[in-house]
Amino acid sequence: MTKxxxxxxxxxxxxxxxxxxxxxxxxxxxxxxxxxxxxxxAWADWFADQGYHVALQDQGGGLEKLSQGLPG
Incomplete structure (x- = not known):
């Protein structure tokens, strides 16, 4: 992924x-x-609204936490 x-x-x-x-x-x-x-x-927000604990992952493997309490 480029800058x-x-x-x-x-x-x-x-x-x-x-x-x-x-x-x-x-x-x-x-x-x-x-x-x-x-x-x-948009999908992550929908699942979070349904009560799921979610994060976003980019193709490089990095995680962006969206739910509180997830490992950092």
Whole structure:
């Protein structure tokens, strides 16, 4: 991913789902890769509204937490 893609939110992104198990948080599942951060963020927001703990992952593997309490 180039600096331009990162700055513009381009590249491929996906929603990552986390599950709480006692005092631990585990990455549970990942959604499909989506073209662009805005589309992935829209899906992540919808799932968060449904009660899921979510983050966004870029194609380089970096995570952006969207739900409080997720591992940093």
């Amino acid at each position: 331009f893609d990162t700055a513009m939110g381009g590249g491929m992104w996906r929603v990552v789902f986390f599950e709480r198990r006692g005092s631990h948080v585990h990455m549970d599942k990942t959604g499909p890769w989506l073209p662009g951060k805005a589309k992935a963020k």
